Amino acid sequence: MHDYSIDKHPKEKVLFILALIAITTAPLLQDVADIIVAYLEVNAGWSSAPVVAVPVFGIFAGLYFLFNKYLWKINWLRKVLLVPDLNGTWECKGHTILKNGEPANYDWVSTISISQSWSKILIHSKTSQSESKSISASIYHEDGIGYRLLYQYNNKPNADELDLKNHSGSSELLFAEDTSSASGSYYTDRHRTTVGTMELNKEKQ
Numbered sequence: 001m002h003d004y005s006i007d008k009h010p011k012e013k014v015l016f017i018l019a020l021i022a023i024t025t026a027p028l029l030q031d032v033a034d035i036i037v038a039y040l041e042v043n044a045g046w047s048s049a050p051v052v053a054v055p056v057f058g059i060f061a062g063l064y065f066l067f068n069k070y071l072w073k074i075n076w077l078r079k080v081l082l083v084p085d086l087n088g089t090w091e092c093k094g095h096t097i098l099k100n101g102e103p104a105n106y107d108w109v110s111t112i113s114i115s116q117s118w119s120k121i122l123i124h125s126k127t128s129q130s131e132s133k134s135i136s137a138s139i140y141h142e143d144g145i146g147y148r149l150l151y152q153y154n155n156k157p158n159a160d161e162l163d164l165k166n167h168s169g170s171s172e173l174l175f176a177e178d179t180s181s182a183s184g185s186y187y188t189d190r191h192r193t194t195v196g197t198m199e200l201n202k203e204k205q
Contacts, residue, residue, distance in 0.1 A: 001120035004151075006083060007140030014081070018067060022060035029059070072118035084139065084147040084179050086114045090200040092125065094186070098195040112200060123151055130157040130164060147175045149182075155192075167192040173200065 072078065073085050090112040096104045110127040123134035137151035150172050157164035169192070173184035182200040 001115060001117070001122040002135060002137070003119060004121045004137040004139060006081075007138070008082060010081070014067070015064075018063045019060055022056050022063055026056045026059055068118045082141040083118065084141075084175060085116065086121070086147075086149070086175065086179060087116050089113050089203045090182070091203055093199045094196055095198075096194050096196040098193075100193050104194070123149075123153065125153070129161050130155050132156070132169070135168075142174075144177075145174070146177050146182075147179065149173045149175060149184075155188075165191050171198065173198065175200075 072081065072083060078085060092110045092112045094108045094110065096106050096108065098104055108127060110125045113124045113126075115122045115124075121134070121137050123137065125132045132153040132155040134151040134153045137149065139147055139149050141147055150170070152168065152170045154166070154168050156166055167189050169186055169188035171184060171186040173182045175182040180202050183198065185195070185197050188194045
């Protein structure tokens with residue numbers, strides 16, 4: 001997975017809030033730890049109970065892990081942060097309209113798997129001939145329209161596809177507000193020189 005950018009997303013504010021929670025929580029947890037230590041000394045008969053330290057960084061790391069992996073997926077929070085949850089498997093129907101600068105007219109299908117956390121994402125596409133993985137991505141929200149995903153990828157043909165070569169490309173997809181479907185286009189570099197369209201529908205889990 002790699003980093004991705006989100007337009008109008010208050011990432012610095014989120015990190016500040018997590019740090020503030022960690023700083024304010026650490027003394028409270030330290031007080032609780034001290035009470036537990038005192039209880040053990042008196043009631044458990046420990047002559048020297050261990051001293052427990054509650055590090056602020058440890059609390060922040062725990063909060064960041066929970067937020068990055070789980071908490072950002074909460075519906076109301078995603079709406080505030082303008083971050084779509086694109087995790088899942090998508091059925092993609094593609095159509096090539098240009099190849100080597102000449103008109104083309106053929107269809108293809110692929111399975112697209114998107115793995116996403118709050119900070120990272122990976123778009124993996126698999127066809128009968130090759131597979132591609134994203135190397136960079138950005139997302140921005142268009143109010144009342146949906147979420148636009150732009151990403152660049154590297155494609156690697158199957159070993160038995162002797163006529164195909166490694167190439168790179170870019171895709172632009174517009175996801176509906178409910179992120180159940182998307183449509184867009186793709187472009188490949190000079191080694192492939194194709195242009196086409198893509199239609200995505202999310203598979204039911």
